[in-house]
Amino acid sequence: xxxxxLAKALNDGLRAAMEDDPKVLIMGEDxxxxxxxxxxTDGLYKDFGDSRVIDTPLAESGIIGTAIGLALRGYRxxxxxxFDGFVFPxxxxxxxxxxxxxxxxxxxxxxxVVVRIPCGGGIGAVEHHSESPEAYFTxxxxxxxxxxxxxxxxxxxxxxxxxxxxxxIFFEPKRRYWDKAVVDKAAEALPMHRGVVARPGxxxxxxxxxPMVKTCLEAAxxxxxxxxxxxxxxxxxxxxxxxxxxFESVRKTGRCVVxxxxxxxxxxxxxxxxRVTEAxxxxxxAPVLRAGGFSTPYPPSRLEDDYLPDLDRVLDAVDRxxxx
Amino acid sequence: xxxxxxxxxxxxPELVQLLTPEGERVEHPAYDIDLSPEEIRALYRDLVLVRxxxxxxxxLQRQGELGIWASLLGQExxxxxxxRALTDADMAFPTYREHGVAWCRGVDPVNLLGLFxxxxxxxxxxxxxxxxxxTIVIGSQTLHAVGYAMGIQRDGADAASIVYFGDGATSQxxxxxAFIWASVFNAPVVFxxxxxxxxxxxxxxxxxxIPLYRRASGFxxxxxxxxxxxxxxxxxxxxxxxxxxxxxxxxxxxxAFTYRMGAHTTSDDPTRYRVATELEAWxxxxxxxxxxxxxxxxxxxxxxxxxxxxxxxxxxxxxxRKRCLEMPDPAPLEIFExxxxxxxxxxxxxxxxxxxxxxxFEGGE
Ligand SMILES: Cc1ncc(C[n+]2csc(CCOP(=O)(O)OP(=O)(O)O)c2C)c(N)n1
Ligand SMILES: [Mg+2]
Numbered sequence: 001x002x003x004x005x006l007a008k009a010l011n012d013g014l015r016a017a018m019e020d021d022p023k024v025l026i027m028g029e030d031x032x033x034x035x036x037x038x039x040x041t042d043g044l045y046k047d048f049g050d051s052r053v054i055d056t057p058l059a060e061s062g063i064i065g066t067a068i069g070l071a072l073r074g075y076r077x078x079x080x081x082x083f084d085g086f087v088f089p090x091x092x093x094x095x096x097x098x099x100x101x102x103x104x105x106x107x108x109x110x111x112x113v114v115v116r117i118p119c120g121g122g123i124g125a126v127e128h129h130s131e132s133p134e135a136y137f138t139x140x141x142x143x144x145x146x147x148x149x150x151x152x153x154x155x156x157x158x159x160x161x162x163x164x165x166x167x168x169i170f171f172e173p174k175r176r177y178w179d180k181a182v183v184d185k186a187a188e189a190l191p192m193h194r195g196v197v198a199r200p201g202x203x204x205x206x207x208x209x210x211p212m213v214k215t216c217l218e219a220a221x222x223x224x225x226x227x228x229x230x231x232x233x234x235x236x237x238x239x240x241x242x243x244x245x246x247f248e249s250v251r252k253t254g255r256c257v258v259x260x261x262x263x264x265x266x267x268x269x270x271x272x273x274x275r276v277t278e279a280x281x282x283x284x285x286a287p288v289l290r291a292g293g294f295s296t297p298y299p300p301s302r303l304e305d306d307y308l309p310d311l312d313r314v315l316d317a318v319d320r321x322x323x324x
Numbered sequence: 325x326x327x328x329x330x331x332x333x334x335x336x337p338e339l340v341q342l343l344t345p346e347g348e349r350v351e352h353p354a355y356d357i358d359l360s361p362e363e364i365r366a367l368y369r370d371l372v373l374v375r376x377x378x379x380x381x382x383x384l385q386r387q388g389e390l391g392i393w394a395s396l397l398g399q400e401x402x403x404x405x406x407x408r409a410l411t412d413a414d415m416a417f418p419t420y421r422e423h424g425v426a427w428c429r430g431v432d433p434v435n436l437l438g439l440f441x442x443x444x445x446x447x448x449x450x451x452x453x454x455x456x457x458x459t460i461v462i463g464s465q466t467l468h469a470v471g472y473a474m475g476i477q478r479d480g481a482d483a484a485s486i487v488y489f490g491d492g493a494t495s496q497x498x499x500x501x502a503f504i505w506a507s508v509f510n511a512p513v514v515f516x517x518x519x520x521x522x523x524x525x526x527x528x529x530x531x532x533x534i535p536l537y538r539r540a541s542g543f544x545x546x547x548x549x550x551x552x553x554x555x556x557x558x559x560x561x562x563x564x565x566x567x568x569x570x571x572x573x574x575x576x577x578x579x580a581f582t583y584r585m586g587a588h589t590t591s592d593d594p595t596r597y598r599v600a601t602e603l604e605a606w607x608x609x610x611x612x613x614x615x616x617x618x619x620x621x622x623x624x625x626x627x628x629x630x631x632x633x634x635x636x637x638x639x640x641x642x643x644x645r646k647r648c649l650e651m652p653d654p655a656p657l658e659i660f661e662x663x664x665x666x667x668x669x670x671x672x673x674x675x676x677x678x679x680x681x682x683x684x685f686e687g688g689e
Binding site: 032035037057058062085089124125295297307316 | 391392439441444461462493495524525530531591592660663670671674678
């Protein structure tokens with residue numbers, strides 16, 4: 001058992017994966033000597049050398065494109081995209097190549113590439129540094145998409161992602177990088193695509209992932225004081241979704257709120273709402289509601305507290321499910 | 325494996341320099357410049373004032389008034405020299421570090437701070453200054469500058485565009501595509517690359533095995549390396565490249581060889597990846613000191629002049645600070661503005677809902 005920040009847990013997970021398998025490579029901008037701008041790869045360059053921890057030229061399409069080539073040659077590249085907003089230059093390689101090549105080869109080619117993306121806002125950054133681009137990737141078949149919300153999951157899930165034979169888009173909640181928790185490294189990890197009930201409750205299901213899990217847990221604590229019991233589910237896996245867990249919870253509570261930082265318009269919450277409505281229609285007391293970012297670009301940071309769904313906005317959505 | 329005999333056998337890079345680090349004026353066969361004492365004093369003043377604005381911004385960040393700041397320390401000559409080569413009709417496309425070019429374009433320094441303070445995404449109207457908004461996504465703006473130049477060409481205007489980018493940016497696909505477009509369309513654009521030796525923690529060797537200016541020849545246009553800490557040389561070389569562009573001779577790549585004397589941004593810690601002696605060596609090539617030395621020697625500036633510029637810089641620093649602190653936070657509902665030319669019904673509904681939601685807190689809670 002050790003107490004780790006989320007960033008350090010990822011760092012330890014990467015280290016363990018590199019020790020386990022010499023084919024695992026770290027690639028990205030400033031991941032070497034600097035240890036990444038969030039220090040997630042800190043110390044790996046020193047211990048594994050520049051042949052395993054590669055400071056790449058400044059080109060995201062190049063990072064993913066060459067990672068694909070390395071994977072074709074039997075390597076397991078773990079690519080760091082420095083900030084969410086900078087994954088877009090690599091979108092072509094991810095969407096047209098990484099996601100589709102295994103299928104085109106009738107399964108003969110495997111692309112065990114992990115794309116790590118620090119995501120979300122709340123750190124007072126300038127534009128392009130606070131985006132939540134997950135829906136672009138969940139919309140792309142062939143990619144597995146996951147998001148960790150806490151240090152223990154970060155430690156285990158990054159290793160699962162690296163062991164996975166399919167490409168994995170791995171979202172890291174950047175405003176939670178410095179949050180600490182106890183990590184049991186020896187514990188048996190939940191399968192990567194399973195969600196988890198982060199806090200059991202009876203009145204309403206609140207679905208969240210990544211940075212919003214903590215917000216929703218705080219909302220649940222606040223709601224409990226007013227006698228309302230929220231069941232918070234940490235989705236962990238965004239594609240595929242752990243629909244069994246989601247449906248089970250909603251059938252129990254009869255109400256459902258989905259929270260994410262990304263704009264609600266065409267966001268992951270829309271997909272979840274549709275599926276919950278189809279599968280749990282007769283159990284629902286109210287429509288599935290969403291608390292999320294507005295249908296606008298991410299605002300200047302002095303307005304991000306307005307943009308990001310906070311505890312009050314989550315509770316407001318919860319209240320509205322009781323108003324039906 | 326055969327060895328490529330030409331590798332490493334190329335001539336060493338040539339550096340256009342008109343003013344040595346010691347402040348000696350030197351001749352260059354291809355580039356010269358005739359500057360009046362008045363013009364030299366004006367350049368010196370520019371250099372000192374933008375350094376002062378930059379210093380103030382770093383201090384404001386340290387005090388929590390800005391979220392982050394990208395310092396131009398060490399790059400003043402590259403920016404002032406190239407910026408002062410522009411005519412009003414020319415159009416400049418910056419990265420996030422071109423505070424000196426902004427100054428030359430008449431952008432109020434305090435307006436540069438908004439983006440870094442988090443109150444806006446860019447605090448000036450590009451059309452007022454022919455100075456585009458800052459671009460944070462590395463390399464994107466190079467294509468915009470080329471397209472803009474293609475427009476200038478179509479319009480038959482007597483103008484050119486100039487685009488700023490860093491050494492790291494040269495690796496981006498967009499930048500290489502911009503080179504191709506500019507070449508194929510013979511666009512009136514100047515590519516001004518400030519090679520400050522670092523892309524955050526990555527030294528130039530991580531991006532290129534050849535001097536950057538030599539990349540141009542492969543794309544079919546001239547490239548030149550200029551001493552980026554020499555304001556005279558930067559002015560002369562950029563002026564010539566802009567003139568060539570306006571006269572239909574197509575693009576030029578200028579590599580301004582300089583040094584990022586500060587951290588990448590205020591969030592960065594350069595001690596993790598570079599040695600202090602490197603900075604010490606570059607301090608001897610400081611872009612401002614050499615002009616001052618030259619001015620003293622040639623009696624273009626006396627102590628009274630330098631004191632007056634310093635006093636003006638101090639006033640400017642105070643003024644920028646004061647007006648930065650006065651910058652109001654935007655109102656929450658501004659989030660919904662300017663997303664489209666006119667708001668659509670869905671967005672208007674979201675805005676109204678949020679306004680109603682905010683109203684529930686008023687006076688209560
Ligand atoms: C597409 C993209 N990828 C990554 C980044 C993060 N980033 C910001 S500045 C920078 C280094 C830029 O180096 P260079 O082009 O040399 O310009 P300099 O900052 O040295 O002026 C990086 C990697 C970004 N802004 N955009
Ligand atoms: Mg640079």
